[in-house]
Amino acid sequence: EAQVTQNPRYLITVTGKKLTVTCSQNMNHEYMSWYRQDPGLGLRQIYYSMNVEVTDKGDVPEGYKVSRKEKRNFPLILESPSPNQTSLYFCASSLSIGGSYEQYFGPGTRLTVT
Amino acid sequence: QQQVKQSPQSLIVQKGGISIINCAYENTAFDYFPWYQQFPGKGPALLIAIRPDVSEKKEGRFTISFNKSAKQFSLHIMDSQPGDSATYFCAASNYGQNFVFGPGTRLSVLP
Numbered sequence: 774e775a776q777v778t779q780n781p782r783y784l785i786t787v788t789g790k791k792l793t794v795t796c797s798q799n800m801n802h803e804y805m806s807w808y809r810q811d812p813g814l815g816l817r818q819i820y821y822s823m824n825v826e827v828t829d830k831g832d833v834p835e836g837y838k839v840s841r842k843e844k845r846n847f848p849l850i851l852e853s854p855s856p857n858q859t860s861l862y863f864c865a866s867s868l869s870i871g872g873s874y875e876q877y878f879g880p881g882t883r884l885t886v887t
Numbered sequence: 888q889q890q891v892k893q894s895p896q897s898l899i900v901q902k903g904g905i906s907i908i909n910c911a912y913e914n915t916a917f918d919y920f921p922w923y924q925q926f927p928g929k930g931p932a933l934l935i936a937i938r939p940d941v942s943e944k945k946e947g948r949f950t951i952s953f954n955k956s957a958k959q960f961s962l963h964i965m966d967s968q969p970g971d972s973a974t975y976f977c978a979a980s981n982y983g984q985n986f987v988f989g990p991g992t993r994l995s996v997l998p
């Protein structure tokens with residue numbers, strides 16, 4: 774089954790404790806992206822990657838890191854989480870080639886930072 | 888310049904009625920305008936999308952109307968059904984790279 778998977782689905786952590794949220798897709802997609810969703814703000818793009826070893830900042834990159842060492846994986850790293858990073862996080866991927874921009878979203882990771 | 892505005896924030900429609908959600912953008916570099924549907928506890932899913940070279944696109948009961956000069960686009964859901972009750976997001980992108988989403992519209996279709 775074609776899908777985007779995220780782990781963990783739920784995470785409660787404390788301020789300053791480094792964490793990684795994994796994202797993997799099995800569709801051989803070129804493009805991957807991370808979003809955070811907050812009430813009343815919609816989805817805001819954190820980082821995106823057009824291909825392996827190519828990453829770019831979205832609209833809200835502060836406090837986050839990403840890497841794209843393999844085509845299928847795009848982990849999101851919070852080096853020193855803070856309470857304002859409490860949010861619902863979504864990973865997405867798309868083929869991107871030939872103007873096919875349809876994004877497939879993962880199930881989400883709900884992060885709480887205390 | 889990156890902002891996408893969306894209205895209304897919430898919408899209640901009777902079964903069989905027409906639901907209309909409006910969006911406006913500022914950045915003229917955007918060339919892809921998708922609408923996403925999200926059910927509670929799920930990730931967003933693409934509903935329909937349009938490019939700025941056409942003024943309207945229809946897929947089943949869903950239609951996007953696009954006004955390039957006004958920098959506005961809208962989603963029309965004809966014959967709305969209770970199963971359409973969800974949150975809808977408009978978005979805009981430049982070449983499928985940077986995506987900017989609207990704040991969302993919560994649609995409730997009453998039976």
